Amino acid sequence: MQKNKISNRIHLIAKQAKILKPYFLSIADIGTDHGYLPYIMHSDDSIGSSILCDINNGPLENAKKTFEGHDQYPVEFRLGSGLEPLEPKESELVVIAGMGGGLIQDILINDLEKSKSYPYFLIQPMTEQDQLRSFLIDNGFNILWDHFFIDAKKHYELIVVSTNFDTDVEYKYDLISIPCNDLEFGKRIRKSQVDAYLEFLENKKSKYEYILNQVTKNNYNEKVTKCNTKLSTILTIEQTLKTL
Ligand SMILES: C[S@@+](CC[C@H](N)C(=O)[O-])C[C@H]1O[C@@H](n2cnc3c(N)ncnc32)[C@H](O)[C@@H]1O
Structure with a gap:
């Protein structure tokens, strides 16, 4: 698999993961399709192991092809809906990208206690971003920052979430709060992203x-x-x- 054939969107999500933490022991990619994000993160040495989950067999077969010839990467492929194929606390970071905000909300609410057992989430909703932010805040997730980016002339939104409430995150990640209460415009951004x-x-x-x-x-x-x-x-x- 050639890394330069993978969309910029995926590369940019991987970059935000590195800003969040240079190295994750384990990640899970929910709705992985081709498994491109874990593939990039393995080839960058920024993760120890990954669990690639999808509700459909076809995408998991695509993901297996992406990893063909890379037996050195500790990867597991699991069939199932949302977080169901994962054990609680099994991954340090969970990625849910390229799905509608409503579906992402359903995935998280299915077992809220289990969802909150994972320290970090990278969430890239394609729709209903404001309702999803509101759901996250109301249900005790901590939005660390919002990342707004463009790929192939399309605007995307990535929500970086933690399930604990460290007090020094604004300083650690150089964050500023968006001066309004309308969550369509995000909650916080990194200063370098103004x-x-x-x-x-x-x-x-x-x-x-x-x-x-x-x-x-x-x-x-x-x-x-x-x-x-x-x-x-x-x-x-x-x-x-x-x-x-
Ligand atoms: C548009 S693709 C996104 C792929 C990849 N995450 C990305 O950002 O490019 C959506 C994937 O999510 C899978 N999917 C849909 N509903 C799901 C669910 N409830 N649980 C797990 N996977 C799901 C689909 O089979 C499909 O492979």
Whole structure:
């Protein structure tokens, strides 16, 4: 498997894992499909062992192919839904990427005590990011930071989560809180990511301006109010971040 054939999205997730911790003893990749993320992390020597899980056999067969010729990597392939194929505390880091936010929430809530037995999660939801953040906060997960990035012109959101509440994380990872309560715009980012975050906000702004333009023509009052609130929140965040 050639690493440069794997999408930038996967490489960028692996990079955030390294920032979180340079080396994980064990990781689990839930909904692994081709197993590309664990493959990258093994070849970078940033993990000891990995458990690749998927609800379908086809993806697990794809993952086995990715690891063909790499018997030196301690990898297990397990069939099953969500965290069910894992034992409690079995992995130091759990990755759930490329699925809808609702499905990710179902996976975590299925056995909350078990979910919280894993110290770290990297979660990359494709949809419903704000509801998922709200679920995480309400259920005692600690959002360390949000990472906003672009691959092949598409915007992605990665939520870096811990299940304990260390007091020094803001200092350790150089974090700043997003100055608003609307979780669509994230909770915290790394200071070095302000420019990338401002690009994400520009994208959101275009989206709400477009909707506003459409609904104004049709005069939907509730939607107009919602768009204006979102746009004013974006403006406040932008102004605050630009003064840092
Ligand atoms: C779009 S792929 C994402 C693959 C990879 N994680 C990534 O980010 O590129 C979604 C994968 O999740 C698997 N999947 C869907 N529901 C699942 C569940 N409840 N538990 C485990 N895997 C699931 C699918 O079979 C599929 O292989």
